[in-house]
Amino acid sequence: MKKWLGIISLLFIFLVSVSTPALAQKAPAKKPAAKPLGVEVIKFGGMGIMSGPLSICGRVIMMGAQLAIEEINAKGGILGSKCELKFMDDELKPAVGVKNVRYLVNEWGANFILGVDSSGVAMAIGEIMPEMDRIYISTHASTDRLTEELVWRKGIKHIFRTTVPTYQEAILPAMIFKDFTHIKRWAGINCDYEYGYVSWSLFKETLKKYRPDVEFVASTWAPFWTMDFTPHISAALAANPDAIFSTPWGGEGVQLIRQALIMGAFDKIQLWWHPTGATTDFLEAVTSEVRADKFKGKLWVSGRYIHNWLQTPENKGFVERFVKRWAMYPFHPGQGAYDAVYFVKAALEKTRSLKTSEVIKALEGMELTTPAGHKYMRPEDHQAIYPTPAGRPVHDPAYPIAVVGDFKMVPAKEYFRHPPFEPIKISK
Amino acid sequence: METLAFQGLVGLSLAMYLWLLAAGLTIVFGVLGVLNFAHGSLFMLGAYFAFTFYGLWGVNFWLSIILSLLTVAVVGYLMERLFLRYIYHLDHAYQLLLTFGFILIFDDAVKMVWGGVAKIPAMPSFFEGTVSFWQRPFPIYNLFIIGAGILVALVLWLLFEKTWWGRIVRASASDREMASAIGVNIPILFTGVFVFGAMLGALGGALGTPVRVVAPGIGAAMIIQAFIITVIGGLGNLKGAFVGAIIVGVVSAYGILLFPVFELFLIFVIMAVVLMVKPQGLFGG
Amino acid sequence: MKKNLALLVLIIFLFLLPILVGKYLLYMTIHILLLSLFALGFNLLFGYTGLLSFGQAGFYAVGAYACAKVLLVVPSLLAGIFGGLVVAGVAALVLGILCIRHTRIYFSMLTLSFGMMIFSLAWKWRDMTGGDDGLVGIPRAPLEIPGLLKLNMTPMENYYYVVLIFSLLAIYLFHRLVNSPLGLTLRGIRDSETRAACVGISVVNYRLLSFTIAGVYAGLAGALLPPLENTVTPPVAHWSHSAEPVLATLLGGIYSFSGPIVGAFLFYIIKDIIVRFTEYWLICLGVIVLILVLGFRGGVVSIWERKGGQG
DSSP, X not given: OHXXXXXXXXXXXXXXXXXHHHHHHHSOOSSOOSSTTSOSEEEEEEEEOOSSTTHHHHHHHHHHHHHHHHHHHHTTOBTTBEEEXXXXXXXXXXXXXXXXXXXXXXXXXXXXXXXXXXXXXXXXXXXXXXXXXXXXXXXXXXXXXXXXXXXXXXXXXXXXXXXXXXXXXXXXXXXXXXXXXXXXXXXXXXXXXXXXXHHHHXXXXXXXXXXXXXXXXXXXXXXXXXXXXXXXXXXXXXXXXXXXXXXXXXXXXXXXXXXXXXXXHHHHXXXXXXXXXXXXXXXXXXXXXXXXXXXXXXXXXXXXOOTTTOOOHHHHHHHHHHHHHHSSOOOHHHHHHHHHHHHHHHHHHHHOSOOHHHHHHHHTTOEEEETTEEEEEETTTTEEEOOXXXXXXXXXXXXXXXXXXXXXOOOHHHHSOOTTOOOOOOOO | OHHHHHHHHHXXXXXXXXXXXXXXXHHHHHHHOOOOTTHHHHHHHHHHHHIIIIIITOOOHHHHHHHHHHHHHHHHHHHHHHTGGGGTTSOHHHHXXXXXXXXXXXXXXXXXXXXXXXXXXXXXXXXXXXXXXXXXXXXXXXXHHHHHHHHHXXXXXXXXXXXXXXXXXXXXXXXXXXXXXXXXXHHHHHHHHHHHHHHXXXXXXXXXXXXXXXXXXXXXXHHHHHHHHHHHHOTTOHHHHXXXXXXXXXXXXXXXXXXXXXXXXXXXXXXXXXXXXXXTOSSOO | OHHHHHHHHHHHHHHHHHHHSOXXXXXXXXXXXXXXXXXXXXXXXXXXXXXXXXXXHHHHHHHHHHHHHHHHHSOOHHHHHHHHHHHHHHHHHHHHHHHTTOXXXXXXXXXXXXXXXXXXXXXXXXXXXXXXXXXXXXXXXXXXXXXXXXXXXXXXXXXXXXXXXHHHHHHHHHHHHHTSHHHHHHHHHHHOHHHHHXXXXXXXXXXXXXXXXXXXXXXXXXXXXXHHHSXXXXXXXXXXXXXXXXXXXXXXXXXXXXXXXXXXXXXXXXXXXXXXXXXXXXXXXXXXXXXXXXXXXXXXXXXXXXXXXXX
């Protein structure tokens, strides 16, 4: 029947036209590429969330990676091979993330995978990296399980991470606030998924070790796409806490703090720990409030990279170039992606080969001076070790938006977890 | 005890917000017989336009709300005239499908125009501050939302029960052919009601700008809640939508306080139970 | 005759696929086959019985999670697949009894709410479903018939053949089903409920049967997923996933047998291609939906039929 013939020919044409690039890639090159690495272009496949209230985080990953690649290409590439980035939306869905990775590696020819905001997506793509025979560098996804479980316990050596995981949200505040003896009652407003569970559980576990007198009086859980946090805030405040611990991030974090402000939370409590508050979008959203000192010095924030903390030439140059390129101040997923590219560059310059096993060996134990400071890629779990402080949002006339100030530093060694990594018990 | 009462008040402000979302949806269904899947997107557009006028261009807050309503009215007009009216005669399924297509289009359209990043304007100063209820501070802004929701409910009740236009709309809703026979211009009425419903949706979105971010996809995230409310109350029934919104808002608030594990689940269970016990909804008939 | 020849060519082509295309396209084809089964079942409800369900992803999820749970205990592929589709079928039967007395909008809303309830369960019941992390480390268990054969499934090509054979069997079964008296009865109910009742047909029972079969097909599609991906996560139950067979069927053609299959292929290809070049794939899909609903409600298949004469 003509209908069937038509359908078959459509199918045939489509598959041939789409598979030809794949077949062409399978065919050996006519003459060997003159570059030491054996390819003309080194391909970086990137992923992040590109839409919705959290999308700034995915977009900034792309910005950081793209900046690094442009800088490297301007200086001649990596051992003469140019770099290229293809960035895709993972929609916060593990299945989409996996599909994108398969496309990027098998169809597009990615040599490296980087990025991802969602811990769930990172865990899913981490699992298939051995099959893909590619290295994945996480630049945001912060579940400790990515490194502690997949790399250390399961031995999936293909995963690395350039940004600090939930140690930043959970252990750093415990180290700092254990000395705030007037803070005894903590309430949590947390994300109703892995990231929130782990952060809250780890925080409670760590703080209790130093301060057995501390009580955790309330805990509420907000899923993705929560637009109105007022019931959560009122539930937390109803327990009369001294301090609140919150993990909602990106645009959701902005809404949370805004709504908390109008609810008079900052009059009722002594302290609010909002660990994702050093991100540019958050600081921008609270600029006028900070200027008017609405938070009364009670809001504490942190980030895996804070652009105005280190006054090193590396950092200042990076911030300047980033602002010039993207008209935005960098924050950690972007800076982490920037570092990921440079880590790869350093590794490739050492191995002079794209062979995955060799690049893995080169990355293990690698030390790099980055805008975020000195990063050491720990060989045990492929986690980059470096410090970032906590602080409070302040008004600094040198910047058009609020920035973090009043820094409180804790050495990285003290708040990063170390092998043998006792599993964290999730408690709500 | 005060905690429960206060949480109920919080739930009420949540509910009023949802009522603003659901009102337009239920009116459009009642009169046109169309369940507009894209109603949440009109809500989202209302938020985006209000953000643009107030947050980006510095227009007076109240004027921004009005301008946002007018802009979405235009969008609604185009949607109805150019697309919707050609499928009234078709099965409900096609109306759901067409309006679903609009969700996809609007989500990307706002991304193209405003970028994919979440945005929020500065807080208007007259919304700052709290009022004390049971020795707990309750935001003036949330009181305002409660007031706005009740005001809209009153206005709608007056409009539909007491005015000439309202009578015609109700007549057309209950018997289209008859209304047409006595001289009501059905096509114009339909366009008018759809635009009216769109403006109501946009109002809900616009009023949220001080404390909620605008981002692509927030409309689709809200539409399910709007469906649940209208179904619980009875499709096409305004009183039902009002009560349904209160049920959903208050239950959500209490769920977060008392049953955090089940909160996500509760609302769907309520809808399913209502549908099975009284399929036309609480006030439907 | 020509039709059968064309079909044979297509089937041979599908069997030769692993030799012809790269790994990613093979992976994509498996997904297209899964979506075809999913959409086929959906269309039994929609095209043949006139009921629009927005909750089919719930049964897909039940099939997927059930299969995963089985495989994590009994590493036998067949046990997982059949386990998944049976549990999904039972779930469809139970939920169907609750849904089926309602019609039109209310039916759609009920299915939507049940689908989302399953999603909430999957997200929240960490101990059972792994919560938002889902179930991981699901083995691509060997295809084992005790005493007869044991085939290793680690290479994706092997698993592709399993999926292909299951799909062809399921499609054949579906073909027999809709061309049987059952199919005619369903269409009769779709066209006129009162007339069917007058003839003595139990409308409710037939609708329930249709709903259950749709659930089984959704469950089969879902059960074929975990061995492929080695993980199952809650978004498989979300209403946005329920929208996929709806869109695929609309694209391909609601009132034709092959519509859902053609539509599944086109839907997947379109999204995959668009996403490579732009992040704005939603608007492309949305415009296509608009065009189809306004002008081509019979879908792509109807366009072919118009050009090529009666199908």
